[in-house]
Amino acid sequence: MNKIKTWARNLKKYVYVLYFAYKDPRVPWYAKVFTACVVAYAFSPIDFIPDFIPVLGYLDDIIIVPLGIKLALKMIPNAVIKDCEEKAEELMVKGKPKNWLVGTLIIIFWGIILIWGSMAIFQYIK
Known part of the structure; x- marks a missing residue:
């Protein structure tokens, strides 16, 4: 261990x-x-x-x-x-230091990707 x-x-x-x-x-x-x-x-x-x-x-x-x-x-x-x-x-x-700005940008980036992907899937389902 x-x-x-x-x-x-x-x-x-x-x-x-x-x-x-x-x-x-x-x-x-x-x-x-x-x-x-x-x-x-x-x-x-x-x-x-x-x-x-x-x-x-x-x-x-x-x-x-x-x-x-x-x-x-x-x-x-x-x-x-x-x-x-x-x-x-x-x-x-x-x-380690905390960089809240970069963390926020990463979360926003992945949020946009998730929303975009969801919208693409819903368009495909229709």
């Missing part, structure tokens, strides 16, 4: 590392794009495979996110990773 907790903590740490690396000007643009996608997917409550589907639901959390993190880390220079690891450690000790 301790191995799983350590693995999950390291996974969380590296999501924060990627978050800080995305903002670093030393990271190439293609790595920033990929890193932003990995971080957004890791923090998003929406998954490709919903968690309520037995076994497959947690597959993305166990395989897709760690694989994305690993690929993103390979694209980022080692010096940047080292700097960002220090920032991530500090953030994990202090606790």
Whole structure:
């Protein structure tokens, strides 16, 4: 059980590392794009495979996110990773900051998608 907790903590740490690396000007643009996608997917409550589907639901959390993190880390220079690891450690000790504006924008975005999808389904049913 301790191995799983350590693995999950390291996974969380590296999501924060990627978050800080995305903002670093030393990271190439293609790595920033990929890193932003990995971080957004890791923090998003929406998954490709919903968690309520037995076994497959947690597959993305166990395989897709760690694989994305690993690929993103390979694209980022080692010096940047080292700097960002220090920032991530500090953030994990202090606790993550809350950005209510970004949270609100994400909720609005998914709300619009949900409404649009519902309207499309109702148009199709008619």
